Every structure is written in C-alpha cells, then in structure tokens.
Amino acid sequence: MNITKESIDALNAVVKIEISEVDYKEKVAKVLKDYSKNATIPGFRKGHVPMGMVKKQYGKSVMIDEVNKLIQDSLNKFLVEEKLDILGNPIPKVQEDFSWDEQEFSFEFELGLAPVIDVKLDARKKITQYNIVADEELIDKEVENLQKRFGKMSAKDVVETGVNVTGTFVNEEKEIEKKFNFVLEDIKGKVNQKKFIGQNVGAVVELKSKGLFADEHKLMGATGLDHDAVHGLEIPLAFTIEDITFTELADLDQELFDKIFGEGVVTSATELREKIKEDAEKQFLGQADQQLLNAITEYLIENTKFDLPANFLKKWLAVAGENPLTEEQAAEEFEKSEKGLRYQLIEGQVIKDNNLQVTMDELKDYAKDFIKAQMAQYGNLNPEEKELEDIANRVLGNQEEAKRLQDQLISNKLLGFYKENMTFKTKEITYENFVKEVYK
Structure with missing residues (x-):
C-alpha cells in the first residue's frame, strides 16, 4: 500500500491511497474462513461448506468491506502521522471508471486544510470594558422590594395607587388567556392607569398592548408570548380584575434584616x-x-x-x-x-x-x-x-x-x-x- 499527499495550494490537498491484493488478501481469507465455519447452506452440514462456494457467495462483499476498513484506518493514521490539521472530513473523489472487479485499487480524497492564523491582541480601537455600578435609585428600589416582600398584605375593594392587581389578559385572535400580577405603577402612562383607578374585582379593563407596560418585558409575562412575538405587538387586550391587594411595607428594623440575611449579619x-x-x-x-x-x-x-x-x-x-x-x-x-x-x-x-x-x-x-x-x-x-x-x-x-x-x-x-x-x-x-x- 502506498499513500501520498499532493498539495493543491495552502488550503487544499489530495491524498492518494494505492492498495494491492497483498494488502487485504490475508484479512479477507480469515473472514471467509470464519464464514465457512458458521455458514448454513442447504445440502451441507454446518461447518462443512466448501471454501469455493463460500468465496463465490461472500468473497466480493467481504473484500469490499476489508478494503474500505483498510482505507479508513490508513487515512486516519496518515493524517495523524503527517500532523495535518483538516477542516471537515476528507471527501472521496468520484472515479467514473472504478470497478471492484479489479485486484488493485486507487482512491483519492480531497482535504480542506486549516489556515495558519496569527492572532493579534493589540486592539487599535480599544474595546470597552464596562464597570456596572448599583446607583442610589437601584438600591432604593431594591430596599422597597425587600420591604414589600416581607410586608403585610391586605385586600382592597378598589384599585388605587400602590396596589397589586391580579387578573387575566385575553385576546381571542392570538389565543391569549394569561393570568398575571403587577403593581399599578408597572402600567405606562396616566391614561392607562386611569382606566384601572376606582375599578373593583370583576371589572373588565379594555387596553392596547403597545406601550402598556413601562418595562416592555412585562408584556411577555402578561401575554405568555416570547420576546420576538411581543416586539412591536399591537393588539387589543381585555383584562379581568380578579384580586386587588395592598402591601404595607415592612419596617427597616433588625427583625427584617435578620429575616433577609440571617441573625446579626446586617444591623x-x-x-x-x-x-x-x-x-x-x-x-x-x-x-x-x-x-x-x-x-x-x-x-x-x-x-x-x-x-x-x-x-x-x-x-x-x-x-x-x-x-x-x-x-x-x-x-x-x-x-x-x-x-x-x-x-x-x-x-x-x-x-x-x-x-x-x-x-x-x-x-x-x-x-x-x-x-x-x-x-x-x-x-x-x-x-x-x-x-x-x-x-x-x-x-x-x-x-x-x-x-x-x-x-x-x-x-x-x-x-x-x-x-x-x-x-x-x-x-x-x-x-x-x-x-x-x-x-x-
């Protein structure tokens, strides 16, 4: 067997594998011998089928299998030994006049070679590295969120500033029927907020999806749609109020600090x-x-x-x-x-x-x-x-x-x-x- 590589250019090459009968004959003979021991052919006892008949029936297919195994093993070994860094896998070249009836074979494989890369890290235009800080506004909001989380909740008869509203958003065309909870201040704009003020449980509020929430991501939770679906969404929504509650903020005292962080961690x-x-x-x-x-x-x-x-x-x-x-x-x-x-x-x-x-x-x-x-x-x-x-x-x-x-x-x-x-x-x-x- 002979394997050679021809470089087409820096990124392409062809590997040629030439196989003669001596390269596969012994392996084929061994496989056929094993076949003869187990072959079941009418008129012959198991293990007593003549080798000539075994060769006639199985010889060509066994030879093809063994040649293909030899090609794969030899090609892989060659790539490793030659330290060829390839992209994808070798592609066999089609041979119009190829025949398995021969005893010697020649195969060619196209290779795509990995390029030589020089990575330079000295950026001419400097990349921005962000240092994200928590400002006072964010800290204020988080303090309030913690006070709400551990605060005392009570029911309210009507919607007013600062309440939590729970209900179901519906749009039949988009098959939306989604229960959602929000604070009134999540609703964007005084016009939309006024639609809720004074409403009680059971009331239906007619809304439009576009510009409904100050944080547009909340529309995903309100409709059950994904980010792409709510982007630019402009549909009517009917919201049925099911629950109105008010959370009395917890005091900023040691009891609250211990609940949040453990005893004595924050004082x-x-x-x-x-x-x-x-x-x-x-x-x-x-x-x-x-x-x-x-x-x-x-x-x-x-x-x-x-x-x-x-x-x-x-x-x-x-x-x-x-x-x-x-x-x-x-x-x-x-x-x-x-x-x-x-x-x-x-x-x-x-x-x-x-x-x-x-x-x-x-x-x-x-x-x-x-x-x-x-x-x-x-x-x-x-x-x-x-x-x-x-x-x-x-x-x-x-x-x-x-x-x-x-x-x-x-x-x-x-x-x-x-x-x-x-x-x-x-x-x-x-x-x-x-x-x-x-x-x-």
Whole structure:
C-alpha cells in the first residue's frame, strides 16, 4: 500500500491511497474462513461448506468491506502521522471508471486544510470594558422590594395607587388567556392607569398592548408570548380584575434584616444598602464579563484576517448531513456558519499558543465548585468531599453536561487570558444605562 499527499495550494490537498491484493488478501481469507465455519447452506452440514462456494457467495462483499476498513484506518493514521490539521472530513473523489472487479485499487480524497492564523491582541480601537455600578435609585428600589416582600398584605375593594392587581389578559385572535400580577405603577402612562383607578374585582379593563407596560418585558409575562412575538405587538387586550391587594411595607428594623440575611449579619439600614450594592455588583460583574467576551470575539473575527478553503467546505457541507444539499443550499449553509467557524479557529489558535487547554482535574474541580454553589442555594453550605466527588463523577459521566461545563471553563480561561493580555477602555455605568447601551 502506498499513500501520498499532493498539495493543491495552502488550503487544499489530495491524498492518494494505492492498495494491492497483498494488502487485504490475508484479512479477507480469515473472514471467509470464519464464514465457512458458521455458514448454513442447504445440502451441507454446518461447518462443512466448501471454501469455493463460500468465496463465490461472500468473497466480493467481504473484500469490499476489508478494503474500505483498510482505507479508513490508513487515512486516519496518515493524517495523524503527517500532523495535518483538516477542516471537515476528507471527501472521496468520484472515479467514473472504478470497478471492484479489479485486484488493485486507487482512491483519492480531497482535504480542506486549516489556515495558519496569527492572532493579534493589540486592539487599535480599544474595546470597552464596562464597570456596572448599583446607583442610589437601584438600591432604593431594591430596599422597597425587600420591604414589600416581607410586608403585610391586605385586600382592597378598589384599585388605587400602590396596589397589586391580579387578573387575566385575553385576546381571542392570538389565543391569549394569561393570568398575571403587577403593581399599578408597572402600567405606562396616566391614561392607562386611569382606566384601572376606582375599578373593583370583576371589572373588565379594555387596553392596547403597545406601550402598556413601562418595562416592555412585562408584556411577555402578561401575554405568555416570547420576546420576538411581543416586539412591536399591537393588539387589543381585555383584562379581568380578579384580586386587588395592598402591601404595607415592612419596617427597616433588625427583625427584617435578620429575616433577609440571617441573625446579626446586617444591623442597620446603611449596612443593608451596602450589602444590596455589593450583591448587585457581583451579579453585574457576570453580565459585564459576558459582554466583554462577546466584544472581544467580535473584534477578533473582524480583525484576524485569513482565508478558508471555502469551495471545499461548501462541497463537504453538501454531503456531510443525513440529507444531501444542493450547491445553493450548501453555499447558504456555509455563509451562515462561516463566522462561527472563524472564531472557532481563532479560539483554538489562542488556546494552543498559550497552553489554555482544560485538564480533567481542572474540569472536575470546576464541576465541584458548580455543584457546591447549587447546594448552597438549598442551605447545604458544607457538603462532604466524598459526596461532591460522587456527584461530580455522575455529572461528568453525562457527555452533554461535561461538554457544557468544559465550554464554560474554557470561556473563563480565555476571558482571564484576554484581561491579562489586552488593554481596554474602561467605562463606569449604571445597570439601566448598560442595558440601554449594550442591548439597544
């Protein structure tokens, strides 16, 4: 057997595999011998079927199977030994005059080669790194929310300022019938709020979906529709009032502080505000980090220039799935996936160049930390090491879950690396303005 590679250009190559009878003859003979021991053919006892008859009946199909196995094994070994970094999978070239009736065969496979990538982290236009702070307005709202959560609730006869309203939104055309609870101040505009003022349980309020809530995301909860469906939604809604309540705010005293944080952790309204600020900014850090990673990703895709074996990849996409694609469909699929492939290659290069690979020990430790955080939410703050080990092994035994945790850990490593090796433009911003600026 002989395997050779011919380079077409920097991104394309052809591997040629030449196979002679001596390469597969022995394996075919062994398989046919096993067949003869178990073959059941009328007129012959089991195990006594003449080899000639076995060869006549099974020889060609066995030979084809063994040649195909030899091709696959040899090609895989060649790719590893030659250290060829390929994209997609090798594509066999069609041979019009090919015949399995021969004893010697020649096969050719097209390869798409990964490009050489030079990732530069010195951004000319500095990427913005947001420092999201909890301002006084946000802290005030959270203090009030806590007072409401632990406050005393009482029933009201009619709707008035500051009450909680529960009822059902209905729109027959969109098949909406959704129970929802809100405070009157969630409703946007005095005109809409006046429709509720003075109404009692059982009243039906006629509304329009557009501009109904100050926070447009509440329309998702009110209608049961997803984000895309409520975007620009303009339909009539009938709201039947089913319950009216008023929450008397809890006093800002030690009893409230102990209920929220545990005995003695917070001892004054000032400490409460500081704790709210600290906890909020910890949560904001995760969102800021995700936004920073997204911005870095976009920057690297835009500014890391390299060619791809586009024609090969389109051809591979056409035959890679369960259902073959037309040339047009494959080109469309390539266009949709090109951006993701480019970052995948950039990310792989950064990981390789800077030894950011994830080890099994790191993955297990990360899984344990994740499990500990989950358990802490349910009050188990000090789980035993054996319990953590057992749960981590079960979690990592699930391939999908292990892949998800591995991807998270790699993202964390990459972000840490980028923070150490890139310079950013830092911007302090409130959470409200962060949402407006980043998700506008």
